Amino acid sequence: MMFSLFLTEGLGIQKWTYILVGLTFALYIGIAIWSRAGSTKEFYVAGGGVSPLANGMATAADWMSAASFISMAGIISFAGYDGAVYLMGWTGGYVLLALLLAPYLRKFGKFTVPDFIGDRYYSNTARSVGVFCALIVSFTYVAGQMRGVGLVFSRFLEVDINTGVIIGMIIVLFYAVLGGMKGITYTQVAQYCVLIFAFMVPAIFISIQMTGNPIPQLGFGSTLADGSETYLLDKLDGLSTDLGFTAYTKGSKSTIDVFAITLALMVGTAGLPHVIVRFFTVKRVKDARKSAGIALLLIVILYTAAPAVAVFARTNMIETVSNQPYANVPEWFKKWETTGLITFTDKNGDGRIQYLADTTKNELVVDNDIMVLANPEIAQLPDWVIALVAAGALAAALSTAAGLLLVISASVSHDLIKKMINPNISEKGELIAARLSAVAAVCVAGYFGINPPGFVAATVALAFGLAAASFFPAIILGIFYKKMNKEGAIAGMVVGITAMLLYMIKYRLGWFDDVTPNKSEWWFGISPEGFGTVAMVLNFIVSVIVMQFTPAPPEDVQEIVENIRIPSGAGDATH
């Protein structure tokens, strides 16, 4: 009886996954064929006529990656309060974008971020530094996405992880190369719908199950549904301290580090080229502001639900496995054990699972990523909900990968080839170059997805630090400080990104020493993830100092700055 129940359940999930993933993929390909790009303008900025709502949805999907969908809730559920750095950091950056960057960059009316840097600082050196930073940031980021695609395929469709990466590559290749920004925009709109539905349905189910409240954002502050009148968070605080962990709502990072990481993530978000470039696709300056608001609203739906999912998942997991006999563990536990994402070693040989903060006695290691992927199974939700999570995770990973690939291909075909190597290239030639560089970028990303270099996982979070240390100050100063000149901006970017890279290599990758130096050696107690804040401040200081000793920018550049501060007359994005 039990056996046959499991068997049909297993078949059900598998079939549902094939159906849902197949349907969504067919949808993305259909959109790609419908929205082919015919000109470079369509390829780079979707023709420049995207509505604020569509751009908001596309930005939200572009932004929410495999990390947001799969990993974030899991990380929070192990980090407790400290997880707030991701929640505030990855949303607060949109306030910076809407108030300080997007309207002006839209008015400026170019295709890429290095375009702005190169023109505002009237120098191809500045443009090259911009291209270099854009490529570093985007490649570290995209490799993680392809890995996420492979992971979902291997777990849910039971294909080899490498085959999964290749299937993902082909899909992205299809609509990114064919449709450029235009294809990407409209597939991202569809992908937002898929991913938000896939995230919210299980969250609502579990919220009702545990607290009786259908709104997860309220549910995790409610009392338990078991009639005990205990608040869920109080219960989880109790469970955590009983096992020797810090109370869930307390957190264990130092205040200065929480502060620094949050700021680095916010500023990094505002400096990410694939996010900024989305605001080049709308018609008017006011549309850029509005679509930033819509994007954040749509993102916050998921981001406020994620901490609730984290609490549900953590409580559920502790209650299901802690001190239970290993022989009785539910089926999902065994399934995830085979992927190596759950490991159990019976250290004291009592046949029970001891899950404790004390690493010498702890017997259970659970990977962050499982919390979202296995959560529906842990909560025994229907098969189609479990399959939906797979489709949602793929939508999140593919939409971000496509956005990043476009930045990479535009950096090569527009900033390098058109603006520096061969300015006489024809429109048609540039479009071909853009498509070819997209193909090359997909192949490189796929290669890193299949053979992930050890540093990828560590560097994805650091991509934000790199963006914060390089682009953000240069763009802000370019808009708000008319007298900022090329010498200042270039020196600032070079110092900022170098400081960030060195700190990251020393304290995260440990390439300078035999062992990676320990926490106690961090400058001011700030982790590499938070160092972007320090590097950003360095960039600002260096820029302003160097500016004092070098010639002021030419009159016409100062006029450009005055012009971008006024919203009217934002023409179409041009070369």
Add this chain to the structure above:
Amino acid sequence: MTNKKNAKAYWKENIKYVLILMTIWFLVSYGAGILFKDALDTIKIGGFKLGFWFAQQGAMYVFVILIFVYVRLMNKLDKKYGYDV
């Protein structure tokens, strides 16, 4: 010249709005969610300790509101200075 004056006045008002909104942005996230978290945690609303709630919920809601307030303010300002074309 009047054109330049107009632009300057517009820019000044814009900067004022940005500064006010950024102050709120800072207070809800870095203030309530991080620096004063422990003090606020002594206050409880339902099952939430207030500092924890700001860090994992409240700050994000305020962020969304801030952007839409800015959109409204700027649309009005654009009209006032004749930049809404």
